[in-house]
Amino acid sequence: MKDYEIVNKRDLASNVVEYNIYAPYISKHCLAGQFIILRVDAEGERVPFTICDYSRENGTVCILVQTIGYSTLKLSKMQIGDALHDVVGPLGNPTDLSKYESVLLVGGGIGLAVIYPQAKQLKAEGKKVDVAIGARNISLLMYVDEFKQSSDNLYLITDDGSNGKKGFVTDVIKELVDGGKKYDAVFAVGPLPMMRAVCNLTKEYNIETIVSMNSIMVDGTGMCGCCRLSVGGKTKYACIDGPEFDGHQVDWDEAIARGKVYKEEEQEHLCNLRREYGEDK
Amino acid sequence: MEKINRHLMPSQEPEVRRNNFKEVALGYTDEIAYAEAQRCLNCKNPQCVQGCPVNVNIPGFISKIKEKDLDGAATILEQDNNLAAICGRVCPQERQCESLCIRGKLEGPVAIGNLERYVADYALNNITSNIKSDEFKDRKVAVIGSGPASLTCAANLAMKGVKVTVYEALHKAGGVLVYGIPEFRLPKDLVQKVIDRVTALGVDIKLNVVVGKSIYIDELLEENDAVFIGTGAGLPQFLRCEGENLAGVYSANEYLTRVNLMKAYDKSSITPVKRGKKVVVVGAGNVAMDAARTAVRLGGEVHLVYRRSRQEMPARAEEIHHAEEEGVIFDILTNPIRIFGENGNVTGMTCVKMELGEPDASGRRSPIPVEGSEFDIQADQVIVALGTSPNPIIKNSYPALKFTPKGTIEADAETGETNIKNLYAGGDAQTGAATVILAMGAGKRAAKAMLDSFTK
Ligand SMILES: Cc1cc2nc3c(=O)[nH]c(=O)nc-3n(C[C@H](O)[C@H](O)[C@H](O)COP(=O)(O)OP(=O)(O)OC[C@H]3O[C@@H](n4cnc5c(N)ncnc54)[C@H](O)[C@@H]3O)c2cc1C
Numbered sequence: 001m002k003d004y005e006i007v008n009k010r011d012l013a014s015n016v017v018e019y020n021i022y023a024p025y026i027s028k029h030c031l032a033g034q035f036i037i038l039r040v041d042a043e044g045e046r047v048p049f050t051i052c053d054y055s056r057e058n059g060t061v062c063i064l065v066q067t068i069g070y071s072t073l074k075l076s077k078m079q080i081g082d083a084l085h086d087v088v089g090p091l092g093n094p095t096d097l098s099k100y101e102s103v104l105l106v107g108g109g110i111g112l113a114v115i116y117p118q119a120k121q122l123k124a125e126g127k128k129v130d131v132a133i134g135a136r137n138i139s140l141l142m143y144v145d146e147f148k149q150s151s152d153n154l155y156l157i158t159d160d161g162s163n164g165k166k167g168f169v170t171d172v173i174k175e176l177v178d179g180g181k182k183y184d185a186v187f188a189v190g191p192l193p194m195m196r197a198v199c200n201l202t203k204e205y206n207i208e209t210i211v212s213m214n215s216i217m218v219d220g221t222g223m224c225g226c227c228r229l230s231v232g233g234k235t236k237y238a239c240i241d242g243p244e245f246d247g248h249q250v251d252w253d254e255a256i257a258r259g260k261v262y263k264e265e266e267q268e269h270l271c272n273l274r275r276e277y278g279e280d281k
Numbered sequence: 282m283e284k285i286n287r288h289l290m291p292s293q294e295p296e297v298r299r300n301n302f303k304e305v306a307l308g309y310t311d312e313i314a315y316a317e318a319q320r321c322l323n324c325k326n327p328q329c330v331q332g333c334p335v336n337v338n339i340p341g342f343i344s345k346i347k348e349k350d351l352d353g354a355a356t357i358l359e360q361d362n363n364l365a366a367i368c369g370r371v372c373p374q375e376r377q378c379e380s381l382c383i384r385g386k387l388e389g390p391v392a393i394g395n396l397e398r399y400v401a402d403y404a405l406n407n408i409t410s411n412i413k414s415d416e417f418k419d420r421k422v423a424v425i426g427s428g429p430a431s432l433t434c435a436a437n438l439a440m441k442g443v444k445v446t447v448y449e450a451l452h453k454a455g456g457v458l459v460y461g462i463p464e465f466r467l468p469k470d471l472v473q474k475v476i477d478r479v480t481a482l483g484v485d486i487k488l489n490v491v492v493g494k495s496i497y498i499d500e501l502l503e504e505n506d507a508v509f510i511g512t513g514a515g516l517p518q519f520l521r522c523e524g525e526n527l528a529g530v531y532s533a534n535e536y537l538t539r540v541n542l543m544k545a546y547d548k549s550s551i552t553p554v555k556r557g558k559k560v561v562v563v564g565a566g567n568v569a570m571d572a573a574r575t576a577v578r579l580g581g582e583v584h585l586v587y588r589r590s591r592q593e594m595p596a597r598a599e600e601i602h603h604a605e606e607e608g609v610i611f612d613i614l615t616n617p618i619r620i621f622g623e624n625g626n627v628t629g630m631t632c633v634k635m636e637l638g639e640p641d642a643s644g645r646r647s648p649i650p651v652e653g654s655e656f657d658i659q660a661d662q663v664i665v666a667l668g669t670s671p672n673p674i675i676k677n678s679y680p681a682l683k684f685t686p687k688g689t690i691e692a693d694a695e696t697g698e699t700n701i702k703n704l705y706a707g708g709d710a711q712t713g714a715a716t717v718i719l720a721m722g723a724g725k726r727a728a729k730a731m732l733d734s735f736t737k
């Protein structure tokens with residue numbers, strides 16, 4: 001097997017692809033909550049993805065990737081048997097859910113990649129775990145069977161009601177907590193606005209809430225400071241201090257502004273690549 | 282003693298080089314090098330050698346230039362320094378070897394750095410053979426990081442036949458030499474040539490391996506006879522002031538990494554960097570000069586804000602001079618106190634004027650704020666170059682290892698030995714941010730200590 005070879009690849013939902021990559025250095029020590037950084041080719045950007053699953057025996061790690069920009073589009077053109085140029089990890093700190101007995105995992109969009117290993121782990125440890133996943137529409141829901149097996153209760157919700165309930169994950173949380181459910185912690189992962197909305201709500205209910213920050217990164221080892229954010233008024237690095245933080249302490253406005261820094265450049269690169277692939281409409 | 286003026290380094294004109302990333306200093310021609318070599322008096326008791334942290338036999342290699350025996354010059358130089366092509370370009374010679382040159386008092390010191398570069402470049406392009414024995418062919422050493430400390434340690438061991446594996450976290454080897462110092466000062470092709478020489482000795486470089494995450498020090502100690510930690514001091518410090526996390530505020534490391542390692546100076550590069558129109562760089566070391574000169578090349582009007590005066594600037598004299606020639610505006614005796622912005626993006630900085638008071642612990646006169654002197658500078662990009670501290674990954678993953686309160690590794694200054702058996706450390710990881718030559722010296726001494734321990 002070649003280093004960083006794609007050993008398996010499948011489409012999960014519209015624009016979401018699951019990749020299994022041969023990376024024995026990473027699979028040997030990685031734990032739930034950690035991430036990798038990859039470069040598709042020699043000129044590629046360093047882009048981070050959460051380790052969604054792994055196999056120590058096969059030396060592989062699994063990532064779920066939403067195809068949204070230049071690098072992820074390029075990645076989506078890679079086939080089984082092709083090798084990525086670089087993959088480094090496991091980076092960041094593993095999730096520590098040991099102090100909680102009853103957890104509500106909330107995933108939005110690609111955030112499912114982060115909460116899936118958590119669900120698996122909590123279930124395996126015999127703890128109470130409810131899962132609420134939200135997506136814009138039915139074509140974006142994924143891992144439903146996997147989550148069914150790894151949770152006590154699974155709640156699906158779509159913005160447009162095309163599957164299960166119509167609404168947002170915050171509606172689900174409200175219903176559950178108002179209905180008398182007790183959680184030691186909520187673990188929320190998804191787009192920044194969704195995580196912020198969840199945190200605003202759980203703050204009212206006074207439930208500890210952990211979020212996983214997807215800041216823009218370069219090295220992922222603490223060398224550049226690009227991934228920094230303010231947590232409780234202190235500067236933290238998502239890559240070495242996180243990626244998980246107390247969501248009630250995060251400065252969301254700042255995180256959202258920092259996430260948008262390269263919008264123009266990203267758009268331009270994506271358009272160029274689409275043109276190259278003949279996919280521009 | 283006949284008076285001959287020091288020969289200037291031929292360089293690209295400021296107006297030209299402001300617009301390109303090609304090397305500024307072009308190197309001596311054979312004629313200039315020969316003429317400059319004549320200036321060396323071949324002192325009986327050469328002070329310059331004392332001023333060199335690795336004690337290169339300076340009069341020795343210069344006399345070979347006088348004889349036009351460049352192979353001989355290279356052999357002498359490389360005995361003490363296997364990164365000479367790099368040191369010739371980035372060492373602060375004016376504070377080391379050249380500061381002690383007898384000629385210095387009259388018409389300027391012998392241009393030792395320029396001559397070192399001349400010989401080393403010749404060697405890189407013309408000499409392939411490398412001295413190698415298989416004395417220690419049954420020994421194995423792991424080296425963590427691939428900056429100058431690690432490369433030197435690895436090369437010195439491999440020359441004695443030791444099987445060396447280097448583990449580097451990034452996708453490219455070289456440490457600060459590839460991600461930090463810009464192309465216009467240290468061409469990356471040249472760094473690659475130097476690294477190729479190290480791998481030609483049989484050193485195996487494994488990229489994309491973060492020790493402490495991908496593999497643990499315990500595992501390395503088990504599989505090897507010794508381990509060297511040369512992980513540098515890469516964690517950037519920020520201003521600890523309001524607004525430091527606004528979009529558009531960069532650490533110099535991020536800015537330079539995007540531009541150098543990820544090639545963002547090329548507009549077609551996939552990794553983006555903001556091209557600030559009005560850029561403020563904070564700090565006055567080599568890192569600040571590199572960031573400022575890079576920002577000039579990306580089209581910005583660049584101000585460099587420094588709280589002391591020009592005399593105290595820690596950068597190499599040549600960098601300060603080049604930065605000024607290229608149009609960097611120095612706002613000295615000025616200290617930032619707040620960064621402000623709109624919609625999360627930086628738009629400027631509030632500064633206060635400073636004056637110099639009594640000398641502090643470092644012997645430099647300490648700056649004191651002038652009351653009521655606050656003023657604003659507009660800027661669409663701020664680059665902070667206020668120093669770095671060691672990366673905590675090793676520390677957090679290996680609590681058995683002793684660290685100083687500053688976060689640097691406690692290691693014997695002479696041998697690099699740590700409190701753990703067979704575990705050595707050196708370079709910026711041990712000293713805090715310092716210089717290429719000091720890192721190199723540490724790597725060399727650790728290699729020697731390891732070899733000594735193998736024969737015991
Ligand atoms: C710790 C972490 C874990 C992540 N896990 C996943 C995951 O499991 N699955 C997944 O699909 N995505 C994940 N992401 C986000 C993913 O890294 C970005 O979607 C990806 O970089 C987009 O690259 P692109 O070139 O295709 O898109 P671009 O057009 O470059 O960018 C699209 C969006 O991605 C963000 N982005 C761009 N470059 C980077 C970068 N170098 N680092 C971080 N974000 C960037 C931008 O803010 C932008 O909003 C994670 C991010 C982080 C930091």
Ligand SMILES: Cc1cc2nc3c(=O)[nH]c(=O)nc-3n(C[C@H](O)[C@H](O)[C@H](O)COP(=O)(O)OP(=O)(O)OC[C@H]3O[C@@H](n4cnc5c(N)ncnc54)[C@H](O)[C@@H]3O)c2cc1C
Pocket residue numbers: 371372373425426427428429430431448449450451454455456457458461462463490491492493511512513514515537567568571597672674675707708709710714715716717718720
């Ligand atoms: C912009 C800039 C300009 C400079 N200019 C000059 C100059 O002109 N002259 C001069 O003498 N000095 C200069 N310096 C300082 C000089 O570059 C450093 O002192 C020198 O590089 C230190 O060498 P090192 O080998 O200790 O570490 P580094 O060069 O920092 O290399 C450390 C390497 O270890 C890797 N690493 C870190 N952690 C791990 C891990 N856990 N696992 C695996 N790998 C890891 C890093 O990725 C890096 O590649 C400059 C520094 C900078 C940043």
Ligand code: FES
Pocket residue numbers: 216217218219220221222223224225226227228237238239240
């Ligand atoms: S990504 Fe560079 S410090 Fe976190």
